[in-house]
Amino acid sequence: MTSPPNALCFGDEFPANGAPCLVHVEAHGLTMIVLSDQDAGERRSESVPFSELTVSAGGLDHDQLVATWKGATGERTLYLKNPHVIRAFRQAAPDHLTISLERAAEQVRQVRQRHRIVWSIVGGMLLIVVLGLWFGSDLLVELAVDRIPIEWEQKLGESAYHDFLARQEIMNEGLAVAAVKEMTHRLTAAIPENPYTFEITVVKSDVVNAFALPGGYIVVFTGLMKKAESPEEVSGVLAHELNHVLQRHGLERIVKQLGFTAVVSIVLGNQQGLGGVMKQLGVELMTLKFGRAQETEADLTGLQLLYRAKINPNGMITFFQRLAKKDEGRVEWLSTHPMSSSRADRLEAEIAGMPKQPPEPFTFDWTKVRASLGAHSGGSP
């Protein structure tokens, strides 16, 4: 027949964590039966008229109704949480208590509303940050990259460059080296306000590849030169790679890989801590792949560079289209630079839009250059 307790009563003779008790709301006031005394055989019951009660909101979340009064054996504090009891209390309470009850209820409402407001503000801010990162990450990355000095970029590229070259057979002289130097010179001379000192190395290898590292370090494989039918084709690749450097694409990728913290630390000006991380990453630069947007940018700016250097820009397209047809899967450069038809169409459209100008020939004989590399005359194998 014992009902479960619905309130906790605190007072001098009760335990510190409160005595569980059963509270009934009656017309004149409250009746409280202390249940912890059951074992002792006696059940203490106390009735308090409403006139002796003061009420407030209490508890950890301010969601409990606290009623206090002066009992015969000292002060009593009752914590009510059961919604049925609280409702009955509010209905039965006389006018003088209604004001304090409303004040307590208002307090609970205020606390809840404050929680809601604070959490919605925090939620909103989180959403803004997430959306901002989602849509504005490229902008943030650009902002961060702009703040990295060129010397830093050079140091970063340099270590990766020397690491790579230490394991390769380098060509220091010969027709091929002279030809690549001339092409590079023609191209770099056409770059307005060039902050980089480009360093180009020809590596003896049958791999058909060429790549650029941040800071202006460019590697051309002899395999690529053997496959090219004209110097314009090699110039096309060089123009594309030079523009990866000029547009700082490598740095953008690194900063993206480093993530948000790095971006924030660069934007806010702390470049010291970042240096170590970037040096570590420098080793991984070889495997760096550029994004589609970066490839398109390097294509278009590369074309413009070829045009300014008075080199026939068609070589850029024909070379890769030809390679894509014949050597698909074997040409390393194509695995990172797939020549899709849309990419070719875009380049062709761009060339068509440029005013016509007679290209200036190179001073070297391309057939001799290729022959010096051991390529069969008359084109690709």
Next chain:
Amino acid sequence: MKSEVLYPGAFPMVRVELAEGEHIKAESGAMVACSPTIDIESKMEGGFLGALSRKFLTGEKFFFQTLRASRGAGEVLLAPTVPGEIVVLELDGVNEYMVQKDGFLAGADGVTINSQMQSMSRGLLGGEGFFILKMSGKGMLLLNSFGAVHKIELKPGQEYIVDNSHLVAWSTTTTYNIEKATSGWVASFTSGEGFVCRFRGPGLVFIQSRNPGGFGAWVRQFIPVAE
């Protein structure tokens, strides 16, 4: 269900005696030994979402284990991971406790475990995270601490200040505010206390005599760092 704390002190263990059909849920991994009549089941308390929220929000384990005396009466030995005391509390249906995220060891089946969101200031500054465990219902509740447990009894209106990293559990009839340990910001942190909780009664506050974060930092200085 009867329980007895064995080897009280730093490395205690609890023996829980279960009558046939009775069961107890414990933190996963808490079972040390048991009678052959006991079946161990893994259970996601509060359903999948409840378990998920507990795992991600409070850092508690995803699964609780249920130890059921399905084939006759038997006993179970339980122990926490960290050295420290075990407290046995009896919930009577009206007494409720908030428990910090590593504090739960085991509870009778009548004990309900919920993760509850704290207010912004308590979540940010209290050191317990935004979500803590709320224990309600009826039955035995076993909590564990890091170090010894000290019980603070607060009368209505009585206040007490506790370093937030030493909290284990507190009654929901108490309230607390987070404050700086000293009046100045700098001194608050140089004193080593940072933020403290000002508790106000009535109710109980259980604190632990050691600070897990502080201990972690102390151990860390002896771990060799690879260059």
